[in-house]
Amino acid sequence: MTAHPKPLLLPRLRALMILLLALVLPVALSGTAAADSGKSARTWTVQVGSESSDQAIQGMSFLPKNIFINAGDKVTWEANSAEIHTVTFLAAGQTIESTQPFDPFSPLYISAQGGTSYDGHSYYNSGVMSNVSDSGFAEVDSYTLKFPDAGDFTYYCLVHGAAQKGTVHVRAKGTDYPYTQEQYNNRVDRAERAIIRDGYKQWSDARDQADSHTVIAGSDDGVAMVMRFIEPKVVIHVGEKVSFVNNGMGEPHTITFGDEPANPFPPLGDPANYTGGQLNSGLLPPGVTFTVTFNKAGVYDYICALHDYFGMAGKVVVKD
Ligand SMILES: [Cu+2]
Incomplete structure (x- = not known):
């Protein structure tokens, strides 16, 4: 303790604290608001494929399969497996059946197609996505599209056809988001574990047949x-x-x-x-x-x- 207390210091400190809080609180509050109501554009993440650590088990999923975003937001798909996949929005009137089987020599399948902003009806393709560099293709590890307009947009993997699809649900700007990215991520983790378990079960069944x-x-x-x-x-x-x-x-x-x-x-x-x-x-x-x-x-x-x-x-x- 000091022998000569300065009584003026305490009120000054308090004033400083109040000033600091006044500066910080609106930022904190607006940060909370943005997390719930989506007034500002943001970028969401979807995983492409999933795999066991030894790569033996590979998933055929986009995770999350359904994502709810607002007009003006972006989605980034990230390659999450050695097995190749594509993120492909078909042109209006085109069916996934008409694209099968995967053509490993056609640029429509293996190269990026379309721009960076989704128009709701044209053909968009990521090219071949993989998290390794020796698949034999020019792999991309991430693919981003902006969604300026509201609508429900389903996309496919051209490698795995009708079995692998996902939907981007784009709602009007300013709509409350039903889930945060963290909530999606928790679901994705659970879904991945279920996929890996399913694969190991098949592996064990196959041993009985071999x-x-x-x-x-x-x-x-x-x-x-x-x-x-x-x-x-x-x-x-x-x-x-x-x-x-x-x-x-x-x-x-x-x-x-x-x-x-x-x-x-x-x-x-x-x-x-x-x-x-x-x-x-x-x-x-x-x-x-x-x-x-x-x-x-x-x-x-x-x-x-x-x-x-x-x-x-x-x-x-x-x-x-
Ligand atoms: Cu094989």
Whole structure:
């Protein structure tokens, strides 16, 4: 304690505090108001895809699937998985069915289309989105569109078609927002965990169907995809067959031995008599089986040419 108190200091301090509060309070109050009523334009975030830490399980979702924004706001889609996706608003009158299957050689599919402000009826496309840089495409990791006009706008992933869609609900400027970004994010976290659980369950079911002559070549159920060969290594004898079964309902894969062809979509080689070198199933659609007869001893590595960059690869050991 000081021996010579200055009685004037306290009132001065109080005055200063009141002045400071007077300056700070309106800022704090307007900040709170903005969080609830959306008078000023803002940018919202939607996740594109989701994955387990080992990338084996991939989600087919935009999260959140529905987002409520106001006219003048922007949405930024962020790539959140190794598996490729697109964010695509179809032109008026165009159906998602008419865009399928995904064309990996067309700029309409793999390159950005449209401007940065959504007009409500033209074709807009993000290009190929992925969170890795070796998918074989020129990946984009984020895509932003401004929404100047009110309306409900549904968009799709051109890779996964009707199974993967989302909607941007744009309401009049100044409308109260039903959810904050943080509330969306909490829901997104829960949804992601459910997707990963779904994928691991499929993986476990696939193990029950696999044996030394049956490989499950991926699985999907419209929610999650298992991007692995199950089991990745089989051991057989010369003259025996291995069947590769695409167990999914939406996602194609390939069974590709030897050097990967520049275009992995057409079949290549004779699966009835494989003795090494190039052999490709071509695009193996869901529900289809590719059977290979191995007529020479050896160790044969193979990949899914679409998903090898995040671990979809296997090995057939053929013994005498
Ligand atoms: Cu695959």
